[in-house]
Amino acid sequence: MSNTAKRMDWINLLNKERVRKSTSKSFKHRNEFDKDYDRIIYSSSLRRLQDKAQVFPLQENDFTRTRLTHSMEVASLGRSIAWNIGTWLEENGELRDFWEVKELASLVEVSCLVHDLGNPPFGHYGEDIIRDWFKKWFGSKCFTKLQETYSERGLGELTPQQKNDFLYFEGNAQAIRILSKLQFLNDQYGANFTYGTLATLMKYPWSSADKKTIEKKKFGYFYSEEDLFTELHRKVGIGDRRHPATYILEAADDIAYLTADIEDGVKKGVVNWQSAFEGISDYLKENYKKTYDTLINYRDQAELNGVPDKDLVAIQNFKVSIQGIMIDSVITAFKFNYEDIMNGNFKGSLLEASKAKDLEEKLKNISREYCYNNTEVLTLELVGDRVLTELLDLFVNAVVKIEKEPKTKSREGKIFHLISQNFKHIQSLDSEGKPNLKFEKLPLYNRLLLVTDFISGMTDSYAVNLHQKLIGVKMP
Incomplete structure (x- = not known):
């Protein structure tokens, strides 16, 4: 995108259109982005996040955060930041009235809520496992022979972009896929989110074929959603630039995890809070003296009052105070860099561009x-490595070998029938949304999507349990 590209405008950025036109009635107090929130809050995709790791996988306690509780916290932070920025935008004539300010807050809130929807089991490490598996598989003789077979059957070979979708498998792109196709209701449009929300959620608005993917190891949409991105480009006007609200989403995500991960560590006893606080106290005293004095006062009061579990109370007070510093910092950074953000020239994140940059690094x-x-x-991540690797071995090698939709007599057929019927139904839909596509005509790319849709959608526990059953450690 050229630096001379047209400045983005909020009329397009707050685009309320959907691929399938909504028939529900609109009210000022419940805008289209609120409807997006209502569409996903009851969904199975969101519920699955309650059993996907934030930092500590497969926890049996009810304190440590999951992807669901993390996403709820991010949504709360994002909404607050957006209200502040939105009010400033209205005062400066960028937003027309209070109701557009509310639309921005609602847009950010729902985008934050679903930002981790596409994460596979075992979090970001799960993404690495999937990428590594396909890197080895694409380099194998088995794959070379398979490509030839599919070509002979008239089903074509994988294009470089299609291969990159798996070599750089990205949870953010999978979230777009879930919302636009996989969260199946009545048709092929999934949850049918607004263009504005989908554009905000797309943190990396380029394809896996773009050179930026090689550089950043990130991309925003799979080849299967390329038509959708073309529509977002046209309707929302982002091109390969980030939606301005995406920076707010990213900042809320950063602020949430930077403090919450430490709090969870203190609760689990893996963070020595006294030692950790001593390591950052000189920096706080020098740069945020008022906050430092407040935290010391809280600590002294807790000791005086005989508060149980003083470290946990201390980290919770620390979390609230530090989040306040970072929230103020990113709001200031957004306002200061506003024109560059709207022109697509801003680089990096709001936290990196703010006065809290050093604080961010110390928390990390x-x-x-x-x-x-x-x-x-580390141990549970290694468990996840074996689980996901062996599930990919089983399901990919079964699905790609099947010529016709199988019965359950063959080994491949048994494995195929374990895949969720919902995902198989999605792959059977033609351009009209009718289930007319026969499995034997399914290209290799679509078959691989079928497997990654299924496996990336698993919760941590489900993946472990299914793996144990398939290798005979646990009986069905």
């Missing part, structure tokens, strides 16, 4: 030292 260092390198986390 605490989590790296205590949480991300914790023995339990």
Whole structure:
């Protein structure tokens, strides 16, 4: 996108259209982005996040955050930041009235709620496992022979972009896929979200074939959703630029996890809070003296009052205070960089561009030292590695070998029939949304999507349990 590209405008950015026109009545107090929220809050896709890891996988306690509780916290933070920025935009004539301010807040809130919807089991490490599996598989003799077979059958070979969809498998792109196709209701449009919400959710608005994918190891949509992106480009006017609200979503996500991961670590006993706080206290005293004094006062009061579990109380007070600093910082950064954001020239994140940049890095260092390198986390990630790798072995190698939709007599047929009927139904839909596509005519790309849709949609526990059953460790 050229630096001379047209400046984005909020009339298009707050686009309320959907691929399938909505028939429900609109009210000022319940805008189209509120409807997006209502469409997803009752969905199975969102509920599955309650059993997907934030940092600590497969937890049996009811305190440690999951992807669902994390997403709820991000939505709350994002909404608050958006209200502040939206009010400022109205004062400066960028938004027309209070109701557009509310639309921005609603847009950010729902985008934050669903931002992790496409994460596979075991979080971001799960993405790495899927990528590594396909890298090895695409380099195998088995795949080379398979390509030839599919070509001979008139089903074509994988294009470079289609291969990249799996080599750089991205949870953000999978979330777009879930909302536009896989969260099946009555037709081929999935949850049928507004263009504005889908554009905000697309953190990396380019395809896996774009050179930026090689550089950043991130992309925004699969080849299967390319037509949808073309519509977003036209309707919302983003091109390969981020939607301005995406920066608010990203900031809310960063603010939430930077403090919450440490809080979870303190609760689990893997973070020595006294030591961790001592490591950051000089920085706080020098740069945020009022906050430092408040935290010391809270600590002294807790000791005086004999408060039980003082470390947990201390980290919770720390979390609230530090989040306040970062919220103010990103709001200021958004306003200061507003024109660059609207022109698509802003680089990096709001936190990186704010006065809280050093604070962000210090919080990351605490989590790296205590949480991300914790023995339990590493061990369970290695469990996830084996689980996802062996599930991919089983399901990909079964699905690609089947010439006709199988009965359950063959091994491949048994494995195929374990895949959710919903995902198989999606792959049977033609351009009119009718289930007319026969499995034997399904290209290799679509078959691989069928498997990654199924496996990435699993919860951590479901993936472990299914794996144990398939290798004979647990009886069905």
